[in-house]
Amino acid sequence: MKNITAICPGSFDPVTVGHLDIISRASKMFGNVIVVVMTNTTKSPCFTVEERIEMLRKTTAGIENVSVDSYYGLLADYAKKRNAGAIIKGLRAMSDFEYEFQMALTNKKLNPDVETVFLTTSVQNMYLSSSMVKQIGSMNGDIRDFVPDVIQDEIIKRLQERAR
Amino acid sequence: MKNITAICPGSFDPVTVGHLDIISRASKMFGNVIVVVMTNTTKSPCFTVEERIEMLRKTTAGIENVSVDSYYGLLADYAKKRNAGAIIKGLRAMSDFEYEFQMALTNKKLNPDVETVFLTTSVQNMYLSSSMVKQIGSMNGDIRDFVPDVIQDEIIKRLQERAR
Amino acid sequence: MKNITAICPGSFDPVTVGHLDIISRASKMFGNVIVVVMTNTTKSPCFTVEERIEMLRKTTAGIENVSVDSYYGLLADYAKKRNAGAIIKGLRAMSDFEYEFQMALTNKKLNPDVETVFLTTSVQNMYLSSSMVKQIGSMNGDIRDFVPDVIQDEIIKRLQERAR
Amino acid sequence: MKNITAICPGSFDPVTVGHLDIISRASKMFGNVIVVVMTNTTKSPCFTVEERIEMLRKTTAGIENVSVDSYYGLLADYAKKRNAGAIIKGLRAMSDFEYEFQMALTNKKLNPDVETVFLTTSVQNMYLSSSMVKQIGSMNGDIRDFVPDVIQDEIIKRLQERAR
Amino acid sequence: MKNITAICPGSFDPVTVGHLDIISRASKMFGNVIVVVMTNTTKSPCFTVEERIEMLRKTTAGIENVSVDSYYGLLADYAKKRNAGAIIKGLRAMSDFEYEFQMALTNKKLNPDVETVFLTTSVQNMYLSSSMVKQIGSMNGDIRDFVPDVIQDEIIKRLQERAR
Amino acid sequence: MKNITAICPGSFDPVTVGHLDIISRASKMFGNVIVVVMTNTTKSPCFTVEERIEMLRKTTAGIENVSVDSYYGLLADYAKKRNAGAIIKGLRAMSDFEYEFQMALTNKKLNPDVETVFLTTSVQNMYLSSSMVKQIGSMNGDIRDFVPDVIQDEIIKRLQERAR
Numbered sequence: 014m015k016n017i018t019a020i021c022p023g024s025f026d027p028v029t030v031g032h033l034d035i036i037s038r039a040s041k042m043f044g045n046v047i048v049v050v051m052t053n054t055t056k057s058p059c060f061t062v063e064e065r066i067e068m069l070r071k072t073t074a075g076i077e078n079v080s081v082d083s084y085y086g087l088l089a090d091y092a093k094k095r096n097a098g099a100i101i102k103g104l105r106a107m108s109d110f111e112y113e114f115q116m117a118l119t120n121k122k123l124n125p126d127v128e129t130v131f132l133t134t135s136v137q138n139m140y141l142s143s144s145m146v147k148q149i150g151s152m153n154g155d156i157r158d159f160v161p162d163v164i165q166d167e168i169i170k171r172l173q174e175r176a177r
Numbered sequence: 178m179k180n181i182t183a184i185c186p187g188s189f190d191p192v193t194v195g196h197l198d199i200i201s202r203a204s205k206m207f208g209n210v211i212v213v214v215m216t217n218t219t220k221s222p223c224f225t226v227e228e229r230i231e232m233l234r235k236t237t238a239g240i241e242n243v244s245v246d247s248y249y250g251l252l253a254d255y256a257k258k259r260n261a262g263a264i265i266k267g268l269r270a271m272s273d274f275e276y277e278f279q280m281a282l283t284n285k286k287l288n289p290d291v292e293t294v295f296l297t298t299s300v301q302n303m304y305l306s307s308s309m310v311k312q313i314g315s316m317n318g319d320i321r322d323f324v325p326d327v328i329q330d331e332i333i334k335r336l337q338e339r340a341r
Numbered sequence: 342m343k344n345i346t347a348i349c350p351g352s353f354d355p356v357t358v359g360h361l362d363i364i365s366r367a368s369k370m371f372g373n374v375i376v377v378v379m380t381n382t383t384k385s386p387c388f389t390v391e392e393r394i395e396m397l398r399k400t401t402a403g404i405e406n407v408s409v410d411s412y413y414g415l416l417a418d419y420a421k422k423r424n425a426g427a428i429i430k431g432l433r434a435m436s437d438f439e440y441e442f443q444m445a446l447t448n449k450k451l452n453p454d455v456e457t458v459f460l461t462t463s464v465q466n467m468y469l470s471s472s473m474v475k476q477i478g479s480m481n482g483d484i485r486d487f488v489p490d491v492i493q494d495e496i497i498k499r500l501q502e503r504a505r
Numbered sequence: 506m507k508n509i510t511a512i513c514p515g516s517f518d519p520v521t522v523g524h525l526d527i528i529s530r531a532s533k534m535f536g537n538v539i540v541v542v543m544t545n546t547t548k549s550p551c552f553t554v555e556e557r558i559e560m561l562r563k564t565t566a567g568i569e570n571v572s573v574d575s576y577y578g579l580l581a582d583y584a585k586k587r588n589a590g591a592i593i594k595g596l597r598a599m600s601d602f603e604y605e606f607q608m609a610l611t612n613k614k615l616n617p618d619v620e621t622v623f624l625t626t627s628v629q630n631m632y633l634s635s636s637m638v639k640q641i642g643s644m645n646g647d648i649r650d651f652v653p654d655v656i657q658d659e660i661i662k663r664l665q666e667r668a669r
Numbered sequence: 670m671k672n673i674t675a676i677c678p679g680s681f682d683p684v685t686v687g688h689l690d691i692i693s694r695a696s697k698m699f700g701n702v703i704v705v706v707m708t709n710t711t712k713s714p715c716f717t718v719e720e721r722i723e724m725l726r727k728t729t730a731g732i733e734n735v736s737v738d739s740y741y742g743l744l745a746d747y748a749k750k751r752n753a754g755a756i757i758k759g760l761r762a763m764s765d766f767e768y769e770f771q772m773a774l775t776n777k778k779l780n781p782d783v784e785t786v787f788l789t790t791s792v793q794n795m796y797l798s799s800s801m802v803k804q805i806g807s808m809n810g811d812i813r814d815f816v817p818d819v820i821q822d823e824i825i826k827r828l829q830e831r832a833r
Numbered sequence: 834m835k836n837i838t839a840i841c842p843g844s845f846d847p848v849t850v851g852h853l854d855i856i857s858r859a860s861k862m863f864g865n866v867i868v869v870v871m872t873n874t875t876k877s878p879c880f881t882v883e884e885r886i887e888m889l890r891k892t893t894a895g896i897e898n899v900s901v902d903s904y905y906g907l908l909a910d911y912a913k914k915r916n917a918g919a920i921i922k923g924l925r926a927m928s929d930f931e932y933e934f935q936m937a938l939t940n941k942k943l944n945p946d947v948e949t950v951f952l953t954t955s956v957q958n959m960y961l962s963s964s965m966v967k968q969i970g971s972m973n974g975d976i977r978d979f980v981p982d983v984i985q986d987e988i989i990k991r992l993q994e995r996a997r
Contacts, residue, residue: 217480250480250481251477251480251481251482253482254480254482275434278434278468279433279434279467279468279470279473280468282467282468283468283473283477286468286486287477287482287483
């Protein structure tokens with residue numbers, strides 16, 4: 014029996030069905046899952062930190078062992094603070110892999126107690142990313158299959174406002 | 178609290194310090210870890226299945242929640258049989274990743290209840306593989322840093338016999 | 342208006358739903374599509390050339406502008422012989438790409454009149470290959486989603502015979 | 506016989522001999538080829554949309570079935586509007602491939618009637634890109650082998666102006 | 670006997686132990702090694718050109734055949750000016766490789782007399798880059814293992830100032 | 834001034850114009866270049882070790898500081914024996930890179946005194962390999978652009994004999 018805390022870090026600007034799939038699968042393997050909005054990585058986000066936290070809360074409401082947080086600082090430090098044993102990352106493709114591999118080795122160096130754990134995205138989400146959602150949505154493309162149902166209208170409205 | 182069974186599959190022909198590192202790190206995250214020698218993948222192995230099981234037992238003897246097994250058949254079926262929630266794979270490099278990614282998607286298709294979980298190898302093991310160990314050992318190269326201490330002499334002796 | 346002949350070369354040992362998807366999409370873009378079983382590439386095939394041709398005929402029977410052939414020799418020469426303007430290749434992943442890229446440049450050098458044209462496989466076929474089908478089928482795994490319906494029983498029977 | 510419309514999208518800021526090679530090869534396979542300057546992708550282009558269209562017209566003047574257009578919006582929507590059956594992309598290298606693969610899957614999702622078709626660049630253009638042309642030209646490097654003859658002087662002049 | 674001049678170009682913003690390792694290894698193979706700060710590549714550097722030159726001088730002071738310089742312009746032109754026979758590049762990973770490969774082919778085209786020579790980074794530096802150093806340092810992470818001892822305090826101080 | 838011995842290892846089964854290009858470029862940078870036929874890597878070679886040495890001698894006859902040798906054993910040991918400072922490898926593509934990177938790190942571990950130095954192949958040789966030459970030649974394809982002039986007839990004759 015293990016009670017490992019796993020962290021799902023990201024910008025979640027906005028959260029996609031791909032993110033949600035990874036979070037949900039992580040929640041089946043680990044005792045606690047903390048989804049954390051890292052606030053220092055995205056330069057000019059589309060959604061505020063508060064909005065992103067709120068969207069994550071709505072979409073993960075049905076999963077008991079998942080909580081949502083935000084952090085400004087190094088992921089390795091956040092993992093230490095929360096006493097986490099695993100950082101969860103979804104891999105879509107090679108280019109993801111290369112960068113994530115470097116980050117994993119760096120985080121291991123900065124905090125030897127935390128493992129980066131990679132899951133493969135489901136095939137139907139393989140081409141999905143927050144930036145594609147934003148790009149397609151801002152051109153009035155149909156993004157309904159890409160973002161969770163409960164926050165769809167909110168996202169579509171925001172992206173169309175920004176496009177003007 | 179979760180009591181997930183994780184499987185570390187491989188040929189382990191022979192087990193390297195890289196394998197051992199992955200097994201040991203997996204044992205910290207999951208309730209039970211089963212190291213399983215897949216017997217249908219390697220064509221003309223250097224060590225028999227029994228020898229490989231024995232070497233794995235010796236090298237994992239100090240880790241409480243690790244057991245060793247062998248299987249002839251599909252990994253997805255073995256995972257089902259053992260009621261496993263995770264398959265653990267160490268990634269060294271891109272070429273690993275590509276193949277492992279395909280295998281992970283296939284296994285997910287054959288057995289939706291098991292996740293493939295990727296860990297990065299430690300940097301000092303990045304260039305390490307069983308086949309390199311065999312190649313170097315058979316040419317009288319020094320493999321002592323590449324294989325666990327307790328089985329070193331056994332491996333060196335065998336590789337030198339084969340080289341004749 | 343163009344009347345380009347496109348070639349879909351492969352071992353097709355056996356044909357998968359992934360191959361069929363590429364052939365069908367090629368048939369919508371080009372005047373004639375010739376599916377050609379290259380007989381010098383696979384060392385010990387599971388199915389004879391005649392069986393593979395027959396399976397391809399059955400599965401492409403509904404597509405008007407597709408014909409099936411076999412060839413022993415260089416693809417660049419076959420393209421010349423059939424006066425083809427395009428060679429069609431499905432790309433699943435990076436490792437495919439690297440090899441196919443080299444082959445495309447070589448074929449261009451040997452026959453400057455033929456273009457290699459790459460299509461992406463559909464996401465649900467991304468992990469699918471003839472060798473995976475053979476591996477899974479020979480271990481009694483379920484391959485029904487991987488091969489066309491009309492030839493399913495034939496393939497399953499053969500793979501199980503071979504596994505004995 | 507097929508009368509497929511193929512689209513060659515890009516920023517073309519500026520058009521290179523690599524682009525021209527792809528356009529010309531596409532024109533041999535497809536009934537109509539539309540070269541389209543996508544106006545929403547490049548942030549601060551070196552040449553205006555009108556200049557880029559004009560340069561494309563000059564360099565493709567000798568190819569009968571090629572026309573030039575521009576579009577602000579999603580490529581998938583443009584393909585629908587022009588009733589196109591193929592999107593043509595030249596692949597130089599792996600990093601191209603990864604991104605283009607994702608785009609191809611996204612466009613297939615947004616518009617199932619259009620295929621993305623990849624051609625390999627000719628070896629002599631393998632290292633060529635608009636951004637390299639701009640970088641080299643702005644440092645007074647020799648770009649004459651990289652851009653079509655008829656627009657060479659225009660491009661060199663502009664890049665040198667910008668460098669000041 | 671050869672007296673080849675080798676160039677180690679970069680932004681060095683700031684120099685890391687990874688850079689120093691490559692410079693030192695190059696100095697064992699080539700007669701003269703010039704470390705050159707290319708001043709046109711980094712948009713808003715953290716350290717001025719003068720500071721970067723000074724840091725490079727301090728850290729390479731113990732290596733006899735190494736000198737430090739800066740240049741605004743094309744690397745191929747600088748190589749010509751210094752009559753260099755080799756450009757030295759450290760490769761950490763695939764993504765490095767792809768870009769560097771393109772640059773090498775471009776430089777060969779612009780200046781056929783200079784070879785680009787790639788060395789592999791040492792395993793312990795595999796995840797190390799100037800931008801990671803800046804990112805970690807600006808978040809108060811420990812960067813002491815990543816930058817040469819003699820300039821450590823200077824770098825830490827600057828990164829913390831910038832973070833405010 | 835440096836008098837570094839560089840090793841160009843390979844199977845050279847047979848030597849191609851791509852190999853020759855790398856050897857020739859290495860000879861401009863290093864004092865002595867030893868081309869060494871590694872005799873333990875290729876399982877069933879097309880040419881005997883003696884034939885391969887002879888072909889290498891003929892094709893490198895015009896380059897003063899190049900000699901030819903053969904070795905059965907570990908490259909790291911051979912480098913030690915010849916007191917070499919560099920191992921030269923030509924990189925054609927990513928898949929090369931991945932494997933060569935691992936080999937380079939392994940050789941560094943086994944013999945810290947030797948550096949692996951990578952050169953990019955010239956663009957026109959990018960798709961060229963000994964195995965492609967053998968495959969094309971055995972199918973009566975035209976290999977004259979792929980192998981050095983002085984050994985062309987010999988190679989063509991042998992490949993056609995083997996094909997029967």
